[in-house]
Amino acid sequence: MTPPSPSPSPGPALLAAPPRAARSAARRGLRREARRVLLRNWTGAATVPSHGLYPHQWSWDSAFIAIGLRHLSPLRAQRELETLLSAQWGDGRIPHIVFNPSVPLGAYFPSPDFWRSSTAGADAGAPRGVETSGIVQPPVHALAAWLVHQSDPALSRRRGFLARVYPRLAAWHRYLTEHRDLGGHGLAAIVHPWEPGMDNSPCWDAPLERVEPAAPGSFRRADLDHGAPDDRPTDLDYGRYVRLAADYRDGGYRDGGGAVVPGEARGRAHAFAVEDPGVNALLIASEHALTGIATSLGADPAPHRQRARRLTKALVERLWEPEAGQFLCRDLVGDPGDAAGGRLIPERSAAGLLPLLAPGLPREVTSALLRTVRGDHFGLGTRVRLLPSYDLRGHAFDPYRYWRGPAWFNVNWLLERGLRQHGETASADALRASALSAAASSGFAEYLDPYTGRARGTRDFGWTAALALDLLAAAEHAPAPAPDRASMSEKGQKR
Numbered sequence: 421m422t423p424p425s426p427s428p429s430p431g432p433a434l435l436a437a438p439p440r441a442a443r444s445a446a447r448r449g450l451r452r453e454a455r456r457v458l459l460r461n462w463t464g465a466a467t468v469p470s471h472g473l474y475p476h477q478w479s480w481d482s483a484f485i486a487i488g489l490r491h492l493s494p495l496r497a498q499r500e501l502e503t504l505l506s507a508q509w510g511d512g513r514i515p516h517i518v519f520n521p522s523v524p525l526g527a528y529f530p531s532p533d534f535w536r537s538s539t540a541g542a543d544a545g546a547p548r549g550v551e552t553s554g555i556v557q558p559p560v561h562a563l564a565a566w567l568v569h570q571s572d573p574a575l576s577r578r579r580g581f582l583a584r585v586y587p588r589l590a591a592w593h594r595y596l597t598e599h600r601d602l603g604g605h606g607l608a609a610i611v612h613p614w615e616p617g618m619d620n621s622p623c624w625d626a627p628l629e630r631v632e633p634a635a636p637g638s639f640r641r642a643d644l645d646h647g648a649p650d651d652r653p654t655d656l657d658y659g660r661y662v663r664l665a666a667d668y669r670d671g672g673y674r675d676g677g678g679a680v681v682p683g684e685a686r687g688r689a690h691a692f693a694v695e696d697p698g699v700n701a702l703l704i705a706s707e708h709a710l711t712g713i714a715t716s717l718g719a720d721p722a723p724h725r726q727r728a729r730r731l732t733k734a735l736v737e738r739l740w741e742p743e744a745g746q747f748l749c750r751d752l753v754g755d756p757g758d759a760a761g762g763r764l765i766p767e768r769s770a771a772g773l774l775p776l777l778a779p780g781l782p783r784e785v786t787s788a789l790l791r792t793v794r795g796d797h798f799g800l801g802t803r804v805r806l807l808p809s810y811d812l813r814g815h816a817f818d819p820y821r822y823w824r825g826p827a828w829f830n831v832n833w834l835l836e837r838g839l840r841q842h843g844e845t846a847s848a849d850a851l852r853a854s855a856l857s858a859a860a861s862s863g864f865a866e867y868l869d870p871y872t873g874r875a876r877g878t879r880d881f882g883w884t885a886a887l888a889l890d891l892l893a894a895a896e897h898a899p900a901p902a903p904d905r906a907s908m909s910e911k912g913q914k915r
Contacts, residue, residue: 450860451892455492457864457885458485462496463520466503469882470866473643475527477504477518480617481883483560484830487567488886491893494572498581501565505588507552510545512595514561515552516614529640530665541673554673555612555665558699559596562589562706566713586713593710596703597727599675603752603761606734607695608703611675612664616696616771617830618809619661620653620823622816623749623767624694630753631691633659634666651820651876664692690753695762697739697747698771702834704731704778732780739764739772740785745792746772768797768811770831776838786842793835794847801847805854806832808870819869826867826876829855833887849898852891859888 461467466477467485474481482504489497507518515537525531532551540546541554565585569576576582602609610616613624636655639662643652653661668690676689707728714721739747741764749769752762775781776789793800797811806827810817818824832855839848858865858873864884866877 446860447892447896450856450888453860454488454864454885454889454892457880458489458492458882458889460880461882461885466500466518467882467886468520470878470880473866473878475523476520479504479514479516479518479557480560480830483564484833484883485886486564488883488889490568490571491889494568494575495579497568497571498576498579501561501568501585502581504561505585507547507550508588508592509541509547509552511599512591512593513544513556513599514559514592515546516555516557517553519551519553521551526640529643530662534639534665535669537673540669544673546673553665554669555615556596557615558617558702559592559706560702561592562709562713563702565589566709569713569716582713582717586710586717586719589706589710589713593703593707593727597731602676602690602693603695603738603750605738605761606730607700607738609693609695609752610699611668611690611693613661613692614665616694616699618698618769618771618823620657620821621767621769621771622810622814622824623696623765623769623771624692625767625816626765627692627694627751627753628657628660631660631663634662635659638662648820652822667691693752693762694765695738695750695752696771697735697749698769698774700731700735700739701747701771701775701778704728704735704775707731708779728778729780732778735775735778736782736785742788744768744772745788745795747775748772767816768814770798770807770809770828770835773798773807774831774834774838776842777834779841790839790842790844793839800835801850804870805873806851806858806868806870807835809867812870819871820876822867822877825870827858827870828867829859829881829884829887833891836891852895856888856891856895859884864888 458467461471466482468475469478469481482500486497486500489500504514504518508514519532525533535551535553537546537552537554538548546552565582569582596608600608613619613628633656636659641658707724710724711721711728714724735747739750741748746768749765749771750762751765773789773793776786792798793807794802797813798807799812800807803812804827808825808827809823809831810825816824819826832851836848836851836855839851858868861873862868862875863879864881865875865879866881866884868874868876
């Protein structure tokens with residue numbers, strides 16, 4: 421569904437900076453409300469994204485939440501990551517869900533009795549004392565750990581925080597770059613649409629057509645108890661998600677063995693295997709974070725620096741599409757005759773813009789990405805004030821449906837960071853202001869209609885509150901915005 425293009429509007433952003441006193445009061449109120457959300461969602465060892473819809477600990481949610489928690493309690497931010505890492509598997513993977521045993525099985529599906537991690541994942545080193553899922557999510561964790569450390573280095577050193585998490589984070593990255601190099605060309609691949617975090621993206625439509633869905637009566641969707649069906653994935657897609665997860669479980673959560681020989685593809689051992697630019701961009705950013713962590717601990721940072729360079733080179737060679745002006749996903753199963761291994765998926769996702777986070781991109785690639793961010797397909801700063809998750813002009817665009825168009829706060833936080841890294845200060849400042857305004861007006865919504873700013877999904881969402889805190893902290897240390905010249909002119913005339 422592609423709606424008509426509305427006239428440019430401020431959406432959730434403010435048209436002009438309010439007076440300093442009003443701005444300070446608004447920031448205090450936003451901080452107070454974000455703190456309320458994070459305290460309410462805290463379980464004693466970790467933070468749930470949402471008590472109703474997502475009542476357990478999620479992997480990349482916890483990384484984003486820790487980034488915000490560091491402004492309230494660096495100790496609690498450290499514990500957030502430590503709790504997640506304590507459920508790491510022996511092969512290095514960090515599971516996308518760590519289940520809380522006190523939550524009833526029927527509160528969320530797929531529940532622990534579906535994944536059966538401690539038994540089905542035994543050969544892959546799944547922990548025996550806690551139940552988890554068997555798939556993964558994007559590797560934001562090293563970046564989060566580095567930022568948490570920097571918020572209170574003295575506390576971090578006293579607790580030995582970096583010394584304890586560094587080996588686990590390094591093992592996590594080895595898992596992704598060795599076990600998940602399913603294309604054999606140096607990039608990490610995903611084996612389920614839930615793994616890149618953008619669960620219902622149109623990028624997965626074509627690869628999912630190969631997957632026979634699970635029988636409708638074989639599972640019950642708990643998500644529909646908390647969300648409008650028009651906002652959520654269809655029953656057909658959900659059936660395919662369940663089938664892929666069940667097949668992966670029944671195969672012992674095996675990825676195909678250890679490191680592959682360069683050029684050797686094993687992606688076709690999976691019904692779904694895709695190289696995603698967002699996942700790999702976050703892996704690159706986190707490798708750079710591991711460089712800082714290693715240096716701080718007196719370890720050798722060179723392996724992380726070298727891996728980041730190799731990943732960046734492979735990302736450009738494998739997933740950059742000059743005609744699109746952005747990175748695209750590569751389906752490793754779709755075209756056995758392609759010498760490059762699979763084929764690019766011609767869908768424009770926000771994931772294809774996240775490589776702005778990766779240092780060392782060729783200048784022409786960075787320039788093209790910046791044009792695409794502002795162009796007709798994503799319209800940041802012109803048609804919309806927050807980046808949509810999918811192409812505004814795309815055939816599958818839907819401003820309401822999960823990851824098929826709505827704007828998400830974590831994606832916009834990542835983009836703000838990428839813009840700032842490339843010297844796009846004015847654009848980054850505008851995006852930060854829009855995100856803060858939207859967080860306040862939406863009740864910390866899970867996601868938003870990118871055109872109207874209307875809240876969608878659940879409210880009091882964990883990472884929305886946490887990332888609002890992080891953007892707010894940055895805004896409070898930034899210079900005050902320049903007075904609006906038109907407004908000053910009017911005041912002068914009135915005098």
